[in-house]
Amino acid sequence: MRKLLVLGLLAGAAILVGLYFIQGWKAAGPSSRPTPVLIASGSSLAAAAEQLEEAGVIGSAKRFLLQAKVFGGSAPIQAGEFEFPAHASHSQVLGMLQNGKTLQRMVTVPEGLPSVLVHDRLMKAPTLTGSVPVPEEGSILPDSYSYQRGETRAAVLARMQQAMDKALAELWPSRSARSVVKTPAEAIVLASIVEKETGKASERPMIAGVYSNRVRIGMKLDADPTVIYPITKGRPLGRRILRSELQANNGYNTYARAGLPVGPIANPGRESIAAVLNPADTRALYFVADGTGGHVFADSYAEHTANVRKWFAIRRARGEM
Template sequence: MKRLALLAAGLVLAALIALYFLWWGAGPKPGPHTIIVKEGASVASVARDLEKEGAIPGSTRTYRVMARLFGSHDPIQAGEFEIPKGMGGASILDLLQHGQPLQRLITVTEGMPAIVVAEKLAANKYLAGSLPEIVEGSLLPDSYSYQRGETRGAVVARMQAAMNRTIAELWPKRTPDCPVATPEQAVTMASIVEKETGKASERPMIAGVYCNRLRIGMKLDADPTVIYPVTKGKPLGRRILKSELNADNGYNTYKRPGLPVGPIANPGKASIAAVLHPAKTKALYFVADGTGGHVFADTLAEHNANVAKWYALRRQRGQM
């Protein structure tokens, strides 16, 4: 009996040693792969998924035993995790408990129109569900994280909630220097500012010019508002046609004074802030200066002189 007891103890010890080395050894999976862990998942449920993937040594039951004997008892995190090639059972459990879930991002750049955002969301193979209608100007440009399998509608809702929070933060702090009567008008004006300059430092000045024009009933004459009905905010890729400049479609600010009927892009926080806190200026005009920025003028005579310089520069560059 004593010999049998010793033999049994030896077998148990040998089994524990074998499990220990199996637990800490390299994993059987030949390449990196991902696993999605749902909220509230247990070691047992995750182990079943890992076994199906061939990512853990032994069976689900064996892995559960090893985890109970040698692993931490901390909860498993929800999210998507990338398991590197050859990662063993111990390291996999530690990754799921304490590692960083895989972060997937979709970026809406400042001035990106709704049609382009919709195309990005529709083409994303990791998102699910149908694409809801996206109202122009309703999304805040930023980088948004999402989980694999999340619905497109949920991502759009987060983008819209971010814009709503931004407006709620900025609108009460506005100055009276720009005659926009509602947050919606501020977003519309900001979308024009966004499309008119690529220089962040110019936004308050561009906003100041348009606010001055709006105040005195002068037409905004903003090229991006002519382009929007033609391309829905995508680049035009050619010069604006005379027929497009004469089109009366609710957006064309060459045709009528005041703001267009709605935004022409999704403006960023800085452009919205520029409209609500425009530069204090008497300028009513601006034209490109050849460096990516603009030169501003208070009078039409000054503006015409600046335009002549710009045309001369373009002819010198072979652009006219």
Template sequence: MAKGEGAPKPKRKGLVVALLAASATFSLFLIAGLAWAWSVYYSPGPTARQGDTTVVTLPSGSGVSAIAATLKNAGVIRSVDMFKAAATLTGADRRLRAGEYEVPTRASLKTVIQLLTDGRVVRHFVTIPEGWSSAQAVGILNGETILTGTIDAVPEEGSLWADTYEISRGETRASVIARMQRDAERNLAELWARRGPNTVVRTPEEAVILASIVEKETGVARERPRVAAVFSNRIRLGMRLESDPTIIYGITKGRPLGRGIRLSELRRDTGWNTYLIDGLPPTPIANPGRQSLEAVLNPPTTQDLFFVADGTGGHAFARTYAEHLANVSRWRAIEAGKAPPAEALPPGVVPGAPPPGAAATEEAAPPPLTGESVITMQAPGALTPQRAPANQ
């Protein structure tokens, strides 16, 4: 019996050996598999098909499978399954972010996943400068190739908020216009609520019209309140605004004129020419910025009624027409490239300055140095220039 009881021992020993061998084999395969996965995870990925990067856009709401398929189709990863496995094992599958990405050529799987979890998306911006017309704003958006769709009609003048906007690839141009209009409505409401007692505008719409003129008259921020005060004083006294940019807008509807204003254009009744119409023009002549709106809604108290370019990019302001004529003479001398002699400025008689009632004396004046037009404000009570039909 003692011998029989010990007989099964070699069987058990063989089973243990077999199990150990199988375990060792599995471990080897596991180690090999992990080494392979490690190598795939960290090794360089595919070469970009063009250039040094590949642009990939992941739509919002995309799952891991859809993201993996998009990356594979773009040539950014080699295997959909490996991406899904790596994302799952690292926990990245719950942190992948939508957006537009620039993936470097030969980026490893680890780099791609890290880009997507960090949300290092490509950011695009478009700027609508203050004082640009709605037609010019449409031109800017049409030039942005990442945007889609068309703008069926130019938005109303003054309805866009001049600012820098972040845009996304594939976003429609119409949606960007809608954002600009919403911003304009919101900001105008906030500024209107803070208007001061010195403002002459009666409605938010009038504020935008007058602010657009202020915006076009000067690019110097510190001058905008004073320019707004000049126009406010003129409105209170029943004087015409006599703003050169309104002449230009009636001709080009917001496009640059590219030359000086002609006498025939001064006389042309376009509906916006404030040398010929009383009060404000029917619409804004541009999309004004915040500072111009604030200046119109809270103008300082001054006695200024005139201004003209001073040759430095700013303007010389005057309370009387005699002072204005002296400033005009200095400006014309600067245009001509000569210094104005002090003795050449007798009160009331200024060589080169337009006489009261005549804002231009030549059909086509020489273009000024800073792009300012050569028309100047008239004497108080001066006769309106003879009108010419709007279609001339």
């Protein structure tokens, strides 16, 4: 009888330990807030467990490893930076490690962002390392780029520039007979102006058509952004353009000279590059704002003058003039 009692107590204790072990696998962990942890490439599960215990994500590396061996399967863990949620269980932690659900850090380059402002974003991006110079204007493809903690800014910048090279190589062979650009470099220059002249994606082919027509007949582009760029290198001007600046012959100002500027004035997106390579089939030579965020186009100067008067009337009604 005594022996049976002892065996019963041992069996009961074993059941309690087993239940504790099983429940502990999915029980809330000790961390009270989301915790990022960088798992280096080639790390073993044991090494990762030590890191996780030190970071406070799990309470015991030994218990985690034992539970992982019993419940976790044989899938290998992934490298990268993980952000473990507050009170993540051992089951959740191992699942994240095995599924490679790494923390996504992003640096975003909007369409038409000048390189000086791209540089600002790269330098402010948290957890990147090293420094980079201001990249060549027009060399970066606008997009969102992911990076990992500790990665160099030079590596991220290289990906941005490789993306532009790839996009341009893909788009260039599809250019139409209406395109006036003779080289990929010229395509970037004209696309950067198109990008800065309209905020409406649907207008890009038409804006490109107007500028292509002007280039074709030797007419000046008269694009305000080309006046501003050599003054600020892409930063906001913060005031009205001066008459002397409209007359400055500096290689960029398209009020002072016909043809394309000597270089791009921003980093154009794929759609603006595509618009320059396949501009709208139009005879329009002029455009002016229409009061809705878009533009109205004209084939003749007389028609354009009438459109300008309408735009001025809209501005006066708004109290802007």
